[in-house]
Amino acid sequence: MAGTIQTKYSHYDYLIVGSGLYGATFANLAAKAGKKCLVIDKRTQLGGNIYCEDVEGIHVHKYGAHIFHTSNKKVWDFVNSFVPFNRYTNSPVANFRGKLFNLPFNMNTFYQMWGVTTPAAAMAKIEQQKKESGVTEPKNLEEQAISLVGRDIYETLIKEYTEKQWGRKCTELPSFIIKRLPVRFTFDNNYFNDAYQGIPIGGYNRLVDGLLAGIETKTNVDYFADREKWNGMAKKIVFTGKIDEFFGYKFGKLEYRTVRFETETLDVQNFQGNAVVNYTSHDEPFTRIIEHKHFEPENPFYQQSKTVISKEYSTEWHDGVEPFYPVNDAKNAEVYKKYRELAETQSKVIFGGRLAEYKYYDMDDVIEKCMKDWEEKNVIF
Ligand code: UDP
Numbered sequence: 539m540a541g542t543i544q545t546k547y548s549h550y551d552y553l554i555v556g557s558g559l560y561g562a563t564f565a566n567l568a569a570k571a572g573k574k575c576l577v578i579d580k581r582t583q584l585g586g587n588i589y590c591e592d593v594e595g596i597h598v599h600k601y602g603a604h605i606f607h608t609s610n611k612k613v614w615d616f617v618n619s620f621v622p623f624n625r626y627t628n629s630p631v632a633n634f635r636g637k638l639f640n641l642p643f644n645m646n647t648f649y650q651m652w653g654v655t656t657p658a659a660a661m662a663k664i665e666q667q668k669k670e671s672g673v674t675e676p677k678n679l680e681e682q683a684i685s686l687v688g689r690d691i692y693e694t695l696i697k698e699y700t701e702k703q704w705g706r707k708c709t710e711l712p713s714f715i716i717k718r719l720p721v722r723f724t725f726d727n728n729y730f731n732d733a734y735q736g737i738p739i740g741g742y743n744r745l746v747d748g749l750l751a752g753i754e755t756k757t758n759v760d761y762f763a764d765r766e767k768w769n770g771m772a773k774k775i776v777f778t779g780k781i782d783e784f785f786g787y788k789f790g791k792l793e794y795r796t797v798r799f800e801t802e803t804l805d806v807q808n809f810q811g812n813a814v815v816n817y818t819s820h821d822e823p824f825t826r827i828i829e830h831k832h833f834e835p836e837n838p839f840y841q842q843s844k845t846v847i848s849k850e851y852s853t854e855w856h857d858g859v860e861p862f863y864p865v866n867d868a869k870n871a872e873v874y875k876k877y878r879e880l881a882e883t884q885s886k887v888i889f890g891g892r893l894a895e896y897k898y899y900d901m902d903d904v905i906e907k908c909m910k911d912w913e914e915k916n917v918i919f
Pocket of ligand 1: 696699703715816818
């Protein structure tokens with residue numbers, strides 16, 4: 539349980555546990571409003587999972603590829619006020635047993651799959667496959683996928699990739715996961731429908747530096763090792779870690795997926811011709827290969843004769859590794875609900891971000907939610 543939080547003699551208005559996007563944004567908004575903040579992080583660096591590491595001068599997305607995209611002008615202006623963004627557009631390619639397909643599912647994909655050249659022909663093909671499958675009201679990811687793009691695409695580009703990514707059958711996963719991806723009847727390989735998209739010029743660390751400029755931070759400190767002490771230092775706590783850990787796992791452990799990265803430096807200028815190549819069959823144990831330099835083609839490092847790639851392996855989370863993705867299935871939703879109810883009773887603690895809200899957030903959603911929380915909960919008790 540959270541320890542007593544002193545209010546009278548507290549040195550800080552906010553103790554922010556975790557310096558990822560939620561924590562850093564909250565600190566920024568609070569500091570702008572004249573509040574005194576301390577941000578602590580157990581890692582040796584700030585920025586949570588958007589942190590980039592310099593390898594051969596290339597900004598390596600150490601905790602997985604991050605592509606900023608949003609339709610929220612306020613959020614876009616906010617992040618651009620710290621660092622300008624480039625015009626990177628995510629257009630991943632899928633490799634299924636050596637054959638390449640464009641993503642997201644669009645006319646290029648339909649042509650590569652079936653040889654169809656018109657939207658009407660692609661729609662007819664999907665409709666026919668949907669009909670054959672007998673799905674009327676999709677109840678899980680498999681049914682949702684078939685009804686969106688038909689059985690062929692489901693079996694080639696979705697089924698095995700999703701099983702690798704989530705370690706669960708597509709029939710056991712919620713349909714919203716696949717609804718993240720656009721389906722288009724145009725020849726448009728842009729992975730996102732959002733109005734704004736890009737990568738911070740000079741890498742994500744510039745964004746983190748901007749958000750946390752002038753704010754007191756401490757790295758390499760474990761909140762849980764001495765939570766009474768930390769709680770006593772501030773009037774309010776912003777907690778961005780795992781909500782189940784915060785409450786001592788009293789309702790059991792929530793499940794997460796973790797990602798392991800095998801990163802290599804290669805003596806080639808251009809390894810795969812794209813930042814993201816998904817491997818959608820079980821033949822490869824990894825889900826995708828990221829070639830980091832392609833996120834920043836305007837950067838001088840782009841021309842050099844070396845490149846850095848990361849293979850991503852997705853496995854079940856256990857103690858001692860980093861939690862990445864909440865597993866939003868029915869079982870975990872039930873457990874999370876109990877933690878959420880308990881969190882509501884903690885008037886001096888704000889829970890925010892992917893881990894504390896147990897939600898598959900994109901970066902812009904995290905910032906938007908944080909802005910909303912700040913507006914609603916910024917009253918110091
Ligand atoms: N997905 C898929 N095939 C792909 C890419 C994505 O089946 O080639 C599915 C998969 O279930 C994944 C979901 O779509 O978990 C969402 O993909 P997204 O790229 O949004 O995942 P993220 O980048 O957040 O890992």
